[in-house]
Amino acid sequence: MSLLSEAPVSAVPESSSWALAPDLPETLPALIRQAATKFAEQAAIVDGAVTISYADLLVRSQAVARSLIALGVQAGDRVAVWAPNLHEWILAACGTHAAGAVLVPLNTRMKGGEAADILERSGTKVLFCIGDFLGQHYPALLAGQRPVTLKHIVVLRDGFKADPDQPGDMGWRYFMGQGCLLAPSQVLAREQMLSADSTADLMFTSGTTGRPKGVMSAHGPTIRAFSTWSRVVGLQPGDRYLIVNPFFHSFGYKAGWVAAFIQGATVYPEQVFDADKVLARIAHDRISFMPGPPTLFLTMLAHPRLKDFDIATLRVAVTGAASVPPVLITRMREELGITNVTTAYGLTECGGCATLCDPGDSAETVAGTCGRALPGTEVRCVDEEGRPVPTGQPGEVLLRGYHVMQGYFDDEAATAEAIDADGWLHTGDVGVLDERGYLRITDRLKDMFIVGGFNCYPAEIERQLADHPAIAQVAVVGVPDERMGEVGCACVVRRAGSELTPEALVAWSRANMANYKVPRHVLWFDSFPVNASNKVLKRELAQLAVARLVKAKV
Template sequence: MTSAPAPPGSADPRADLRWGTTSALLADAARRIPAAEAVVEGDARLSYAGLDAAVTAAARAFIAAGLRTGDRAAVWGPNSTRWIIAALGLQRAGGVLVPLNTRFKGAEAAFILGKSRTRILCVETDFLGQDYPALLAAGAGGRGLERPYAGLPDLETVVAMDGPAEDGIVPWDLFLADGERVTAAEAAERAAGLGPGDLSDMMFTSGTTGRPKGAMCTHGQTLRAYAVWSNVVGLREGDRYLVVNPFFHGFGYKAGWLASLLTGATVLPARTLDVPRVLETVRRERVTVLPGTPTLYQTMLEHPAFSADGVASLRLSVTGAANVPPALLRRIKDELGFEHVVQGYGLTESCGIVAMCRYDDSLETVSSTVGRPLPGLEVAVVDASGAPVPAGTEGELLVRGYAVMKGYFGEDAETAAAVDADGWLHTGDIGAVDGAGRIRVTDRIKDMFIVGGFNAYPAEIERILSRHPDVAQAAVVGVPDERMGEVGAAFVVPRRGRTVDPAGIIAWSRAEMANYKVPRHVHVVPELPTNAAGKVAKTVLRERLAEEGLGGG
């Protein structure tokens, strides 16, 4: 399988062989383009040489704190330059990165830290009014100042990346100062001992089907996958990449700042999804690359501060957090002015990526598929018995190849259930592959609901609803129904200046889709709730329906 030609200056598609580790990647970039801007955050600008030096200082600090090769270290905080330095520093020291969701409560964070047996936690102590260490202490069974994290016996050091550092928490500056006990030569020796087969990160699943599980990926897997990804989407040296997707998610981490370093682009971290600030940053910094969720683009287009002149620098859009309605893709292309709009598909267990549209694919292709598998990856479609189905027929998507995780940490049985003896990862996603190898993802198996014996897929219904001239966004969930078993409930956000009538939406739907797909309940809302990864939080919608006596789907 071939990809679109790589644009000049893009990443080496066999980055696992060229660099081997994220540490070697950064060191090489610092030699090749030392003065180029690596990270820009507000008025602070860090060159590639400066980033490499900062990462070495952090690596020395992690080694001084007792981090051994293979130990886990976590980062908990919003997108920032220091987040990148901490992540690359612990990886240069041989550690395994465990990113924590910024919306976690204390017990949720404690579960991840305990499960991964994390030894060092780097945390921003005050973000959006949240005191993360205090939350963690409450969630980890803290017992006073002497044992604030009593339920986490492996957690030895908590470092404040930013914000106030109270008793028992090491300020970042002191953490780095202690690292001066370790020489740069010792840090270089530790980094040189690492290879592409060593673990780089442990990304935990969302937990929607049970307790979160830690998917283990190596340096080589990650470098190869995102060098190929960068070539496929057309990311290139000199691009200015505004990363609004959270760093704790693969979209913001691997397809965000890491892909930028692979290609020699500039990373601009966005701490929060603040649309006016995004629009201002795009204008001021002449941003060329702005991946994001459909929610982000929709909000930008509807915002009063939006102007075509202000986003004239934008070149590349990558979206993949949800199925993107064709009508919205056309607006992204025409009104935001992107030269290239692509979308893709991935999951935590495959280093976050499986398939991508190519940067020169037609809008028709992008609107109807998530593209083809990355070169070197295989995708199969099987029925409920595990038998392959013909091209164009829906079934469960399976993935095999270099991006598939090494397994779930400490979960042999769960690993065996997810990755079979032939190396196929069972995704739990429903889709089809056409004769050209392009993938169409229909829905998650768990999100499907059954209306009078017919399978209804929310993503498909949402795509149809998005065609309504008054609808900006739509989300659909299944709810119990005495006669049909389940029916659809739709939440719709009106387009700016438009009014939506629920009865009118239902009548329109009856003319546009099969009767079993038609939502029986329509709720007009000013916005859809989203999680920190930008995906619509359907659990919140189900809870609202339950409160109204409609139950959950």
């Protein structure tokens, strides 16, 4: 089998955007220092009325690092951020890295119990947390379940009131003054302790065990992978990059502001996707670069007043999912006027990106495949015995390369299950490689489904739903949805005598789990189809669910 992805890095022409950049820094703090020199007076971040130049980005990041050190954060300690896309999120992250600590991004959709579990298992010492957001006061969500290891909460923006029972907690402004007496040389010493192989972040991703696992990734691979990504997709110095993808996800963090800082682009954070606001921002701020899931662009295209907004400056878009309709790529190019539209594939365990289409590829290629592997990455599709399948035949997607994770935090067994003895990462996705080495994802081995760009893992949702006193048995499957692509359907066997209604279960779910995990449909069953080992036949169950939902519409 001939694979473009197996070509050595040296085989890529130096003139190609796929070639490795010659002057890449080894660590993220070194990247900020390099950017502050190369793009000093250029805007790095524009967040409402706040504009931060690249030179000021370095100054503010160093101040965050000094304050973290003053609070007792040691090299290798974990520091979490639980907030929407804000300039403070980026400053907190950059300062965490400069202090030699490990960044732990938290999903803003999580409920208090979900966040507390990750904070406790990661041993997080300091949490940067938004105050009021989406009708919630985030510090209050941890009330009664705050881990003992969490020494400080730094509350961003306004709305923070000191808690006499938590004297270590403080607002952002007060925090920024904590390290003012600390010598800058202490931060520099921490930075010099770092190498390309030092752990930069610990990103928790859900899995088939039903409990999120912490993916450890290093500084160097992130910079190398997204240096290539940014140049291939056409991110340029001076581009105005609207980041709607959440910073707690690789798409908003690594393919987001890290990629922007590599290339000298300007980051425009957007907290929540709203079609009206996004179209208005593109027009007002003359945005030129904006990745996002297919749902985002479908919503823009469906906007009744799309032609009222001048979005002619939008030049580049990157999207991706298991299935992207070719007509979407064509419409993005023709109706939204986006010159460069491309797709990519990756997962947290490989740093967020493994394969990538070239903007010059046809609409059919961009929509029908996830592109070819980044230089230095190998891709295989294998059968159940681990043997490579012929070109054009489906098999489990395996990845091997410099950006594969260091492992799962405190979980050697799960690491050994995910990465085999030869260094191949078993993704759990089913794909097909064509004769050009382009990958097409066709299925998911582990029943995962995607809701509006968020990965949903049935086992995790089932574990949470099983806590409901009226549920005897539950299985969650993904079903098609016109707007979201897929949504969750909870198939439930109720306890005898239960009067639980679908509306009540949905309401309970909204109170106990992130919104994207909440089932959009609830179906009652007397029993589930099972195999000889009494394991639920999820595919057969999903077919039954879809048939019942279709019948209910008629």
